[in-house]
Amino acid sequence: MDDTDVPLFPEAPAVTVEQTLAIIKPDAIHFADEIVEEIKSRGFTITQKRRLRLSPEQATDFYAEHYGKMFFPSLIAFMHSDDILVLVLAKPGAVQEWREMIGPTHPNKARQLSPESLRARYGTDQTRNAVHGSDSYFGAEREIRFMFPGSKSSGDM
Numbered sequence: 561m562d563d564t565d566v567p568l569f570p571e572a573p574a575v576t577v578e579q580t581l582a583i584i585k586p587d588a589i590h591f592a593d594e595i596v597e598e599i600k601s602r603g604f605t606i607t608q609k610r611r612l613r614l615s616p617e618q619a620t621d622f623y624a625e626h627y628g629k630m631f632f633p634s635l636i637a638f639m640h641s642d643d644i645l646v647l648v649l650a651k652p653g654a655v656q657e658w659r660e661m662i663g664p665t666h667p668n669k670a671r672q673l674s675p676e677s678l679r680a681r682y683g684t685d686q687t688r689n690a691v692h693g694s695d696s697y698f699g700a701e702r703e704i705r706f707m708f709p710g711s712k713s714s715g716d717m
């Protein structure tokens with residue numbers, strides 16, 4: 561090892577930028593601008609952004625893990641009912657921090673446990689809950705590739 565191999569800041573921890581997928585759902589699409597501002601104010605970088613209306617087939621594929629559940633037909637109808645805004649958010653710990661920012665699935669529970677969360681403030685009921693967030697690092701990779709085919713994942717960054 562010669563001098564050129566010595567790291568300049570050997571004590572600095574490795575900070576890994578992580579990506580997660582956020583969706584502003586049809587019931588909150590009219591609040592998209594203010595939600596995006598809040599996301600930026602929390603230090604997330606928005607690396608990709610896309611507004612679209614999901615077809616029933618796309619919504620079915622995206623929520624395939626819930627296929628067969630009682631609420632599945634109303635979930636698909638809801639996700640197809642208007643435009644959604646899809647965002648890739650990047651920062652260290654993005655998956656967990658975005659999940660904390662959106663709050664529990666049911667807005668009533670969110671209003672009890674996490675009144676500042678987005679679902680507490682913008683959600684209506686268990687289906688119309690305003691926002692989505694990937695639930696894991698690998699879930700985020702899958703969902704980002706679904707919404708942005710051909711895009712780079714955190715592992716590629």
Ligand SMILES: Nc1ncnc2c1ncn2[C@@H]1O[C@H](COP(=O)(O)OP(=O)(O)OP(=O)(O)O)[C@@H](O)[C@H]1O
Nearest residue numbers: 626631635664665686687688689691692693694695
């Ligand atoms: N019991 C239910 N009744 C009605 N809709 C539901 C129910 N459970 C979940 N949903 C709908 O299906 C979506 C996916 O459910 P999931 O259990 O994955 O919740 P989540 O991970 O908090 O939400 P999301 O995946 O949208 O971030 C929920 O966000 C909600 O819109």
